[in-house]
Amino acid sequence: MRKLVAGTIVVLAALALIVWQMREPAEQVSVSPEQQVAAAPMLKHARAELAAAAQKIAEAQAQAKSGKLDPASDAFFYREEAIAPRFTAQAAKCYTGGLHRVHRNAKVKLGFAISIKDGLISAKDVHVIESTVNDKTLENCFAKQVAMTAWRDDEMPDYLSKDEELVIRPERGMKKFTKENLEYQGDGPIGKLVDADMTATGSRELPKQN
Numbered sequence: 001m002r003k004l005v006a007g008t009i010v011v012l013a014a015l016a017l018i019v020w021q022m023r024e025p026a027e028q029v030s031v032s033p034e035q036q037v038a039a040a041p042m043l044k045h046a047r048a049e050l051a052a053a054a055q056k057i058a059e060a061q062a063q064a065k066s067g068k069l070d071p072a073s074d075a076f077f078y079r080e081e082a083i084a085p086r087f088t089a090q091a092a093k094c095y096t097g098g099l100h101r102v103h104r105n106a107k108v109k110l111g112f113a114i115s116i117k118d119g120l121i122s123a124k125d126v127h128v129i130e131s132t133v134n135d136k137t138l139e140n141c142f143a144k145q146v147a148m149t150a151w152r153d154d155e156m157p158d159y160l161s162k163d164e165e166l167v168i169r170p171e172r173g174m175k176k177f178t179k180e181n182l183e184y185q186g187d188g189p190i191g192k193l194v195d196a197d198m199t200a201t202g203s204r205e206l207p208k209q210n
Contacts, residue, residue, distance in 0.1 A: 068157040079156060083114060084166055087123060090149040092177035094141035095170045104171040106133040108142050112166065116159040122150035129165065142168055 069076040095102075108131045112123040126147040131139050146166065168174050175181055 067155065069155050071157055071159060076156070079153065080114070080161075083121060086151070087146045087149055087166055088168060088174050089177040091142045091145045091168055092174050093145055093179070094138055095174065095178055096180065102133045102135065102138075102170050106170060107131070108133055108139050108168045108170075110143055110146060110166045110168065112146065112164050114159070114161040114164050116153075116156045118158070119152050119154040119156060120150055121153055121156060123147055125162075133170065138170075 069079065109129040110126055111129045112126040115122050115124045123146050126143045128139050128143055133139060
């Protein structure tokens with residue numbers, strides 16, 4: 001916000017200088033018609049820059065009053081980065097390993113759009129782009145779970161990001177979200193392996209957004 005205001009001040013100063021030079025008394029500054037013609041594009045550009053800066057300030061002020069995060073802020077970026085893992089955690093419900101375990105390098109790539117509307121975050125137009133798991137039922141289940149996942153974060157502004165991709169690796173990145181892994185409480189070198197985020201029923205609660 002401070003950088004935006006500073007930029008606006010610079011534009012205002014440049015515009016004021018141009019106007020002052022063009023309106024100086026003839027006895028002090030002599031501006032030929034050719035110079036006026038040459039300066040006209042600069043004046044027009046300065047006015048356009050001023051209008052754009054004023055518009056950005058108005059939008060930033062409105063954003064602050066709404067209580068929503070600025071889409072260009074770090075806070076928004078971190079919230080957006082946390083969206084994909086939540087989709088992966090829900091897709092993990094489809095994979096139980098055991099007899100249906102896939103190769104450790106197998107993956108499914110889903111295409112989708114991130115939709116944020118009135119604080120509701122969800123995935124739209126979920127589809128399989130490519131897969132090496134060789135299991136159509138599993139692929140469809142992954143896509144269905146992602147499409148069904150939604151949660152609220154009232155600080156997030158309305159937003160739509162198309163052409164997003166989610167790579168699901170059942171035996172790698174996604175494995176930590178599977179039911180077997182979350183329920184495992186075997187003895188380790190430092191005692192019981194109990195996750196601090198696990199509930200009494202053994203299921204992990206997804207992080208809640210305020």
